[in-house]
Amino acid sequence: xxxxxxxxxxxxxxxxxxxxxxxxxxxxxxxxxxxxxxxxxxxxxxxxxxxxxxxxxxxxxxxxxxxxxxxxxxxxxxxxxxxxxxxxxxxxxxxxxxxxxxxxxxxxxxxxxxxxxxxxxxxxxxxxxxxxxxxxxxxxxxxxxxxxxxxxxxxxxxxxxxxxxxxxxxxxxxxxxxxxxxxxxxxxxxxxxxxxxxxxxxxxxxxxxxxx
DNA sequence: AAGTGATCCAACCGCAGAGGA
DNA sequence: TTCCTCTGCGGTTGGATCACT
Numbered sequence: 001x002x003x004x005x006x007x008x009x010x011x012x013x014x015x016x017x018x019x020x021x022x023x024x025x026x027x028x029x030x031x032x033x034x035x036x037x038x039x040x041x042x043x044x045x046x047x048x049x050x051x052x053x054x055x056x057x058x059x060x061x062x063x064x065x066x067x068x069x070x071x072x073x074x075x076x077x078x079x080x081x082x083x084x085x086x087x088x089x090x091x092x093x094x095x096x097x098x099x100x101x102x103x104x105x106x107x108x109x110x111x112x113x114x115x116x117x118x119x120x121x122x123x124x125x126x127x128x129x130x131x132x133x134x135x136x137x138x139x140x141x142x143x144x145x146x147x148x149x150x151x152x153x154x155x156x157x158x159x160x161x162x163x164x165x166x167x168x169x170x171x172x173x174x175x176x177x178x179x180x181x182x183x184x185x186x187x188x189x190x191x192x193x194x195x196x197x198x199x200x201x202x203x204x205x206x207x208x209x210x211x212x
Numbered sequence: 213a214a215g216t217g218a219t220c221c222a223a224c225c226g227c228a229g230a231g232g233a
Numbered sequence: 234t235t236c237c238t239c240t241g242c243g244g245t246t247g248g249a250t251c252a253c254t
Contacts, residue, residue, distance in 0.1 A: 011222070011248080033239065049240075050223065085242060100243075101221050 008042040012051055016041060020048055021056055054097045061093025065102055073099055074107060 012020075023039050029052065032045030041048065054060065065073075069091055076087040084096035084103075091099060 009224070031239085045239080046225095046241095047223075053241095054222070082243070096242075097222075104244095105220055 006042065007036070007044045007047070009047075012043075012055075016043065017051070017056060020051060024052060024056075050097075054095045059093060060095060060098075065094075065106070069094065070102075070107060070110075073103065074111065077103065077107075 019039050019041050020035065020043075023035055023041075027034075027038075029049075032049040035041055035045055035048045036043060043051070072091055073087060076090055080086050082100075084100040088094050088096040088099045
């Protein structure tokens with residue numbers, strides 16, 4: 001018998017939310033796979049984590065995206081490509097799922113970016129190859145620097161937030177960035193670098209936003 | 213009012229990486 | 234060193250809702 005079968009799918013009920021919230025209040029986050037065992041909730045740990053991160057967490061902001069948020073997302077997408085978790089990490093109160101959805105349903109349209117054809121006969125793929133496939137078609141890079149930037153981004157893809165050696169961050173002079181805002185359009189490679197991401201982390205939302 | 217297509221968004225899926233045994 | 238579990242990520246799906254005819 002496959003253990004997955006014991007888990008429920010689909011939308012969460014209020015009762016399920018309540019149970020999950022109660023567990024997290026007492027035990028904190030992490031150890032998601034313990035939740036169904038401890039609480040009797042018919043949800044896999046993965047589903048619980050997602051529900052918390054995208055909906056129940058008090059840090060999640062609901063409601064429409066402001067113009068400022070949209071602008072920031074567009075700019076960050078220019079720099080980072082489809083690295084939604086990184087983008088969301090710099091948009092306070094928004095989750096990667098929210099940002100991704102908002103991009104795909106609103107901003108993509110707003111910017112006039114064509115949606116890629118859906119993959120035929122397959123689900124998700126490895127991140128590296130998927131990024132490659134979904135963004136490498138020249139016809140997909142029709143509009144704005146957003147899409148063309150992703151070429152740069154994907155070359156950097158093997159690096160994540162924590163992958164940069166500490167020394168490498170030195171080639172970004174944080175203080176210089178703080179004092180004189182970066183020249184975004186001409187410096188994509190650097191701006192997509194882990195060092196720049198670290199820089200963004202060190203500054204509050206409004207300061208980082210103003211720098212753009 | 214009913215039917216239908218479009219849109220939105222919560223949730224799922226498969227995969228990779230980290231870390232511990 | 235290898236294996237296993239857990240966590241996180243990004244793409245995709247599907248149900249609910251909206252807009253239009």
